[in-house]
Each structure stands twice: as C-alpha cells, then as structure tokens.
Amino acid sequence: MNIIGTENLTVDEIHSAVERGAKFVVFQYCVSVIFMTFKRSSDVYLIRPGHTALAPRVGFSIITLALGWWGFPWGPIYSVQALWNNAIGGIDLTPEMLARSPSPATAQGGPPVQDKGGNTTTMWEKLKIATTIRPMNRPTNRKGMRG
Numbered sequence: 001m002n003i004i005g006t007e008n009l010t011v012d013e014i015h016s017a018v019e020r021g022a023k024f025v026v027f028q029y030c031v032s033v034i035f036m037t038f039k040r041s042s043d044v045y046l047i048r049p050g051h052t053a054l055a056p057r058v059g060f061s062i063i064t065l066a067l068g069w070w071g072f073p074w075g076p077i078y079s080v081q082a083l084w085n086n087a088i089g090g091i092d093l094t095p096e097m098l099a100r101s102p103s104p105a106t107a108q109g110g111p112p113v114q115d116k117g118g119n120t121t122t123m124w125e126k127l128k129i130a131t132t133i134r135p136m137n138r139p140t141n142r143k144g145m146r147g
Helices: 011-019 054-067 074-087 094-100 123-132
Strands: 023-026 028-033 036-041 044-047 112-114 120-122
Touching: 011 094, 023 094, 028 054, 028 074, 036 074, 054 074
Parallel strands: none
Antiparallel strands: 023 044, 028 036, 112 120
16 A cells, blocks of 8 residues: 655654644545446545645546446446545545554654564554555466466
8 A cells, every 4th residue: 555645754744744634545446347346445645734636536536437337236336435435535544544653752663673584673664664565476386377
C-alpha cells in the first residue's frame, strides 16, 4: 500500500497536517467481467486541508462508470457503493493510519528495533517498508501450475 501525498514529509509534518484537518482516504472502484465483479480500493491518499482530491475521485469514478456495471448481480450494487463513497470524498482512514504511525514526540520513528538479521531500524521505517512491499508470485512447478 502506497501513501500518496506523504513524499518528503517527516512524521511531525504529517501529524501537524492532520491536526490542521488533513486526512488519509482511499477511493473505491469497481470492474466487472460478465459474472465476476471486483470492488477494489485505491492506494491511501493524504488529503491536505482545503484540498478535495478531485482528480482521483473523478478518475476512479470514471473507471467504475465504464467497467463496473456489467457484472450480474453484483456489478450494479458495487458500482453504486463505489460511486457513493467517491462522491462523499472517499473512505476516511485517518484514525487507523495514526494508530499505525509513531507519535510526534518520537520524531525519529520510535526506539530502534533489531530484526532477525541483526539490522537496526525504527518502527516508522518498518511501517513504511511494510506498506510498500508487494507480494511476490509463487514459483510454479514443471507443469506451470502453482502449488
């Protein structure tokens, strides 16, 4: 999971932005293929005070309008849910994101933590790493099947 809008910001700057009214949100989109419908969430966006994040709201809504309706029966249901959530500004994840981040008092990301390999890092760095790692594909056997 990427957090869009936090590039080059320190923990203190993120917390002060949230105190001024910034929030972490995700937008939803829906894609359907006949009898299969997928409702997904975007990456997390940091929406600063006074900003509306109109571009991602409209972009994910256009994807849903174009590709979400076609699955039966869940396509129309999930499409309406995604469009509604985008119309009201996305799903607010601010409390969850703040609970996962260090407090401003520990600006360096908390006390150092040593992992199994002997590397020392901070909890904030571990959070950043954990939210950017993507799962790798599992290897296949000789027949090309996963297993």
